[in-house]
Amino acid sequence: MKKNYFLAVLFTFAMVSVNAQFTDDMESYTDGQPISGGHWTDWGCGGGAGCAIMSSSAQAHGGSLSGYVPDDTTTDAVLDLGNKIFGTWGLSFWAYVPSGKEGYYNLQGTVPIGPGEWIVGNIYFNKDNANPGVGEIDDSALGVVNFNFPHDEWFYVAMNVDISAGIGASTWEFGVNGNVAIPAGTAFTDNAGTYPTSLGGLDLFSINANHQMWYDDFTYQDSFVSMDPPLGVNDLAAKGFAAYPNPVSNILNLKANEAITSVAIFNILGQEVYNAKVNAVSSTVDMSSYASGAYFVKVNIGGTEGIVKVVK
Template sequence: MKKIYLLALAIGAFTLSANAQIIEDDIESYSLGPLFEDHWSSWSGAPGPDNAVVTDAFAQSGSQSVFIGGDGVQDALLLLGNQTTGTYELTFFMYIPTDKTGYINFQGATENGGAGAGGNGVFNSGNITFNLDGMNPGIVEDIDADGTVYNTYSYPQNFWFEVKFLFDLSALTYTLSIDGVDGAPVAFGADATVGGIDFFSIDANNEYYVDDVLFVDAAAGVDDFSASKFSVYPNPVQDILNIKSASSVDNVVVYDILGKVVLQENPGKISPAINMSNLPSGAYMVQVTIDNATKTVKVIK
């Protein structure tokens, strides 16, 4: 649900594992259709038309992702456990088709699996808009309902890109990063809780996809998850597939839809480029290995 500025309001569960991982979700374990299970809920806190939808239209990895369309009703919540102490990092990947819009916000304390404050929501961030009103393609704005613009970013249309939040519950700030670019820290807007992320259908032009969600205790370190910290582009690809990574990529194996290995390389460097020009058009699974951890993404040529 979009944050609406009201002066009166303006004045006014998960267990950590030893390796710091709280959520790692590639969306592959769910059936296609409405999603209301595990850490995926909705503004209403109940199954219904505001739920996210699992689709196989696009995927950053595997074959499925979460879809938020343009019906103005979908209002999905990714529940983060109402954390009140510590430092946490949330990353996920988004895909927004050319000229389409998108919207998310960061919620404080949730209630009964739905929006907090009696269903009104607890808005700890501004309205994080992608191509606001269809007038700013490729532009992200974190803007409060009173018009204050906290940060502005750019994103690639028609490609998967990384969205990252760093939540600091000591300083009560969040730092939003879009496609590898950090914004300035922003103070929590309402309470001192990391409750969830709201994925809302902001208008009829809204269309975006979410994949590969990772939520970790940043204070304990996130190095164990380096295999999840990469993206591939362009997708679809014509000749050169770029792998954007923070660590050295050890091995890349490309499989066709029959599971046959059609290309294999051992780059041994950060952010390598893979030449797929000799492969025929079609769907491929690209398996990337970083620091002995492996992850597979679907690529169209």
Template sequence: MNKNYFLTVLLTLLALTGFSQIIDDDFESYNLGPLLPTAHWTNWSQNSSASNNAENIIISSTQASSGTKSGLIGNGGIQDAILLLGNLSSGQYTLEFNMYVPSGSEGYFNIQGTIPGGSLSGIWNSGDIYFNQGNAAPGVGIDLATNVTFSFPHDVWFPVSIAFDLDSPSHTYQMTINGTVANPTPTDFQSDPILGGVDFYSASSSTTAFYDDIVFDVTSLSVDEFSKEDVSVYPNPVFDRLNIKSVSPVTSISIFNILGKKVKEIQSDNPIKEIDMTSLSNGIYLIKVNANNKTQTIKVIK
């Protein structure tokens, strides 16, 4: 991705939503070959020695969503790379990345709970999430925790987004695959209330998947915004019309896509109580609500 463009996008998101980026990794700064553990990459053994390179994600120039490099997971049951997300227990976060699964190949990852200081024994907070499991279901993915299935394309890059809500009583995740919500009802964490990381694993001899442009964000309200009780929207995910419930009359609304581009704006002398979203494509949107000189930005999935 062009760095100047990315900086513009990042500053826009920070200004609009209070997003604070934890991870931004496009793999361009690494040398080709196995990637030794970094600040946010490790492996299942948590062994940083070059003698353990087989488990690490491989920096490849075979495919790239942006630039010339991406991360490759393959080699049938050998690679087991962990993206560290910080052992988080509260807050709301979004992990996004682009993914490429060649025809005749499988992709795989899972969401891990607490990441210990030493070798992992495995705490699965999601099920095994497959893309064309065992090369037996081309174009079909599945989360084995819920048996929810979803569609994805082979031989092209497609976006994956996972929204984590660690403030909900059960802690949940919700995936959007190629612009379509995979699990309309957020899925409860399966094992513990901690978001530790994502395990990118070569689950079988069929596994070959590339990953690029990984971004992990945390969002929070600023001091001049509404409290969570002052304004709410529903349903979320939304199909066509998004209803707004607010203590103060809402007079203007701006809608931005995940890249920070404004896609819709509404202003009215009368209180705005709903938004027609039928013209917007499926995906994640940031709804900036303005009322009584206060703002709140709410993430909405369509």
């Protein structure tokens, strides 16, 4: 049964790879430099530091880099979701907000953003630094909706938008760490019932001088994402596990704060292509001879087991 469950997890990861519009583990950027191009843009502030999301090694969920929106009150980065008006769409990512700080973003109806179209109002994490561990969506179809999140650790954010009946009849779902705050089937509108022009993008704005929020491991796909965090990822992150670079060309580096017991790698068909006992806090795998594609690294750290995806 355990083997069948593991294969089912691999199948789920494989389907994400097939359906993905993009995945971004934030490892391809340069530490300390602004990120722009592709699915990363901004709200008309010209790019560069103080406008674009910044690559940062101060925090990372997987690997060694993440995207950072600081406390400068000017950064206004945008994650472009493609102005979708039909279909089913899922977005997931990991986020980090330190104690004593707050986070913020909003959903916009079109990208590039003109005057702005806040689909469900504002999404706060510890709004005004007055409610630690409490998030708020302030203008959803359900009115003000609160949710919980942890400070000082990475948390999983998931959102599904159903536009299969058209944008004028769209619904959505939203959750944090597997806890659903906006149930599936909720109208994708503000409290007045206004539907957006499209699913445009995320506006990651430095809303005040107390704002500090890191982002990592984005998946955006033309199917729904799971509201639950991927198997074992939270547990591996708690043990400081990282697999990098990702994408990898030749050598995959593995490290953790505790001894890695064993590592197995599977291809997209579920076939094991590598297996090793490690018993060390770091290891390397030579993937230079592997065919291009997605691979799934199954890691055991002192009995804690999880799977991460790497791309060759």
